[in-house]
Amino acid sequence: VSAKVTFAGHDSVVDCGHRETLLRAGLRAGLQLPYECASGGCGSCRAQIVNGEVETLWEDAVGLTERDRRRGNRLLMCQSMPTGDCVIKAPSTSIPEGVEEPAPERFAAHLAGRELLTSDTALFTLELDASLRFLPGQFMLFESDSGIRRAYSMAHPLGKGSAVEFVIRAKPDGAASKWLFEELTDGDALTIEGPYGRAYARPNTTRPVLCVAGGTGLAPILAITEHLLSAGGQPSLHLYVGARADGDLVLLERLLQLRDSGALVSLSAEQLSGAVGDHPLAPVRNGLVIEHVANDWPQLAKHDIYLAGPAGMVDAALRAFVRGGDAKADRVFFDRFIA
């Protein structure tokens, strides 16, 4: 134990391990703390430090505003590690009834496979030193020896023994992208931490379901769709998958299996080159996936909606479906890939 952290408002004193973030320590202790990205990008884990000091993983994290910084006592729990005992005033959130979120842990892992699906997107398989329990739709933080920490979502619903799969797109000049695509080779070790994320599948619903993926948002949406189809209950499940170009639509065979298990699958791309050919899931619709969903479903009040993909796409969907439409905000579950 390196520090005792008092979470004021939660009536709780938590042991925080060496180089453990406040967020992980609090979640591990079962506190209902608000968070979304666990990566410093969204600001939803903002808290106040009342007493003591912390070390910050990412000084310029965009989750803190200039106003927060001027106040001097605001921090992001996902980016802060106490350097001694401290008192934190953190808001709380409510976890859905009946859901048990697995506590985030650290795992030793090694790269067991990296299969290129397009020129910049690959299916990564990691072997872990222990089996990982997670809810479909959750993500892990990948950590390099040099301290890069980035979030990636599991691409299947349940642990496949000790192997876990991810779909990752390389961002030009991105630090993690360079590490994962150019430096890491088969058998190399890395640490992963999690599971994190609250945009997980809510099975046993009697509401129709829409699952909407943009780009590598496909990973958590595959996990959620597969899980909901095997749990059953929902009267229908429509799966929308969007990409910039039709050549970027990947894992079509897995999408086909989901169609055969009962999902109605629709593919969208902003640019069409005929790359999908006469695949059984063709034709690919031309345009933005969000516009296709909005056109197909002028009424969304009865739906459960799962969204994952680039932050811009998810924000546009929230504007169209919740603010501009009648979707119920508490039945929209979203994962913004803040990159």
Ligand SMILES: Cc1cc2nc3c(=O)[nH]c(=O)nc-3n(C[C@H](O)[C@H](O)[C@H](O)COP(=O)(O)OP(=O)(O)OC[C@H]3O[C@@H](n4cnc5c(N)ncnc54)[C@H](O)[C@@H]3O)c2cc1C
């Ligand atoms: C919840 C979630 C799930 C995600 N799931 C996936 C997925 O399944 N597949 C996928 O391809 N991508 C996913 N991403 C995006 C992914 O985490 C990376 O952002 C992306 O791979 C680009 O990282 P990069 O390091 O290559 O690029 P960079 O441009 O180097 O970094 C990306 C972003 O990380 C942030 N950043 C910069 N410096 C730091 C720092 N010191 N510490 C912490 N953050 C910093 C900045 O916001 C930056 O824009 C997810 C993101 C989130 C938040």
Ligand code: FES
């Ligand atoms: S900034 Fe901490 S959860 Fe997003």
